[in-house]
């Protein structure tokens with residue numbers, strides 16, 4: 001019998017990307033190999049996001065397309081946060097979908113797929129707070145890997161569906177995380193990104209996030225360490241000290257801000273004020289000079305006035321982010337914010353989104369122009385879409401460099417020679433080239 005193949009398409013955050021590696025690892029144990037081609041795959045899975053309606057609509061569209069590739073005996077499944085949110089109703093809405101599995105049920109996926117071949121259609125959306133998939137080896141490739149250290153979220157931001165789709169917060173044991181990082185390092189991984197919904201609230205009962213940073217940063221072979229996404233309230237002095245002192249810790253933090261208006265932040269239940277956010281930024285910048293900061297912003301949250309929006313723009317200006325991911329508020333069924341009755345009209349929210357995008361881009365561009373001419377260590381990640389290589393600085397800036405594929409996975413020093421405003425072009429310095437040869 002020929003080898004069975006699994007096709008997996010991933011939407012949403014890095015947590016989903018890490019879960020997809022885990023799912024491929026689970027299927028590999030059953031003898032499956034991953035394929036990039038949906039047509040001809042024995043199993044077609046979509047790992048979904050539920051954070052915005054737009055993401056869910058895209059999945060519905062993709063499911064329609066996958067239906068065309070489904071031959072007798074093939075299995076189509078929906079996994080992830082949208083699967084958790086909709087559960088069995090997804091089976092009713094899409095008759096060609098065989099399995100629907102939430103983030104805590106991936107262990108049973110191969111068995112459910114086997115059952116689907118016998119005509120069983122199943123939804124598994126049970127929360128299993130103990131599930132960390134400790135014995136599953138994720139199918140990671142290359143020099144960089146995601147490592148999930150925490151699942152679920154105990155915050156209850158009023159706009160957010162995540163606590164409903166991923167359950168309560170729980171952390172893996174520090175020793176288990178370090179063990180996984182050691183195995184990754186033995187396979188040639190040199191950069192790890194620690195993942196959690198509010199990753200810096202990590203606590204396994206004995207060790208906190210500061211301990212985790214020090215332990216992972218000390219694993220031989222790990223040259224770069226990142227984490228995402230933190231909550232501003234969980235940057236204790238201990239965590240910030242560890243960030244400043246662990247050499248592998250990269251000088252970049254993605255620090256979700258959501259709004260610059262204390263009034264809106266309160267209605268979002270973000271649990272910090274504008275001033276509190278700024279104070280956090282100040283502490284990070286003081287401890288880690290030159291740290292790059294990126295953020296998430298929601299505009300058009302219910303009740304957002306023109307003054308609230310102006311506060312958001314001014315906070316973006318005050319902080320001077322390196323990049324900002326901006327979104328229009330998207331109501332999600334079952335979240336507390338849907339009970340707020342003072343919705344912002346669509347056209348107003350759309351216009352605010354355009355304004356914040358333009359301002360954030362302008363500021364990022366000015367900041368990036370100031371970096372042209374400076375030299376940075378980059379990790380070469382792969383081929384760039386338009387030829388050449390794509391590399392990344394410790395501060396998370398993307399740099400396009402000339403070179404052949406042998407350099408992928410290597411570090412080198414490059415001088416930034418230009419910027420589009422967001423990405424850079426660069427040339428290896430003489431010493432950088434020497435570095436790249438020794439890897």
Ligand code: SF4
Pocket residue numbers: 153154155156157160161162163197198231
């Ligand atoms: S901290 Fe807030 S926005 Fe982030 S996952 Fe938890 S509830 Fe959602």
